[in-house]
Amino acid sequence: MPSRVALVGVGRMGTPLCGRFVSAGHSVTAFDVRPEREQPARSLGADWAPSAIAAAAGADVLVTVVPGPREAEAALPDAVFGALAPGAIWIDMTSNAPAVAAVLRERAAAHGVDVLEAPLGGSPDDAEHGRLRLFVGGSPEVLDRCRPLLDAVTTTDRISHMGGPGTGYTTKLLINLLWFGQATATAEALLLGRRAGIDLAVLRDTLAGSAAGSDFIRRDLSALFAGNYLPSYGLDRIRDQLEIITGEARDLGTPHGIADVVLDVHRRALERFGSVDGELLAVALLEEAAGTLLRP
Known part of the structure; x- marks a missing residue:
């Protein structure tokens, strides 16, 4: 079924991912710290939120595609996870640091949010055409729950499940x-x-x-x-x-x-x-x- 997706990060990789989520029928609300990213997101059919917390409000899935660990930590205070719908999932596509991600994973778990790490391999052109590589860390059960959304951005053979938390990063x-x-x-x-x-x-x-x-x-x-x-x-x-x-x-x-x-x-x-x-x-x-x- 289509998901309500909160997308945090609408840059080189987040923008084409936004378009693919929308094209797959998902309802996307985007946020980026750079307000000039609003127009590109809206042009792809996404809604825009004034903050990560507002984007996350009631979402089934939170997807983060930010430049690195510092940005991920800044973008995801406790209130972001608290704003998600019950039973939500956080998919982190950032090239994150395992140690930073572990702290954020604890924040998510405190709100009953399941976590899947899926850092990206490939270019913006690969993102636009659905041929990214995903290096996944997390439980197989959570990965199975995420497959309908991941299918929007790549093919099954390009998803490598590396093991538990931290292995994807x-x-x-x-x-x-x-x-x-x-x-x-x-x-x-x-x-x-x-x-x-x-x-x-x-x-x-x-x-x-x-x-x-x-x-x-x-x-x-x-x-x-x-x-x-x-x-x-x-x-x-x-x-x-x-x-x-x-x-x-x-x-x-x-x-x-x-x-x-x-x-x-x-x-x-x-x-x-x-x-x-x-x-x-x-x-x-x-x-x-x-x-x-x-x-x-």
Whole structure:
């Protein structure tokens, strides 16, 4: 049955998700701290609320799609959960920190609100066309209850149930750690190869078909070779996520030397370029150090 959805966060990812919820027949009331997001939300068929508490009033499902842990904590005071309908569910699609989410989960539980974490993998275009990846943490029973709503934003084969609370967030952070690590390691290899006299296009194609091949090499290097540093996510947010996952490694007592290196190069990129958008700006930092650009 159609749900009454409170959507908190109408940005790059929240806006296309809003449209898909509405198109699937759900009644959506949206809120964002930026009032200029009202018109895009209304143009998609959603109602607008002046606060997260007002958006949550009587809703069956609360969906949060905010930039990170600080915004999630600020957006979800106790009163938001108290405003939801009895038996409501909170679905957090934020790339959240497990420790912050645990506190918010306790707030939700105090009001009888079930929780499902489902951080997103993919781009705004993936969100618009229903091909996001969802990394889910929570009970199978709650996931089953949420499937009618999740079906509006992706397909069943793109929903990965990772385990209990916290596992979805950690999975998303691990994916990001490995992707950014691959990007910087690949850039170092390519810079070395170029300095050694190897044609970059030939090297890329050779690496792609070798034991060292990766989706980054096969899919994302073309953008870099064209001078596109992927301005779809903020360098400061990348730093924050890498700090969260390296902190989790410290807390759990696992090795994190390589993760520390990946974090360090992104911290230095942030110092160099500032809080701007660019998922591959750490590569730009390496290019500067080498005195050459990775262009075939």
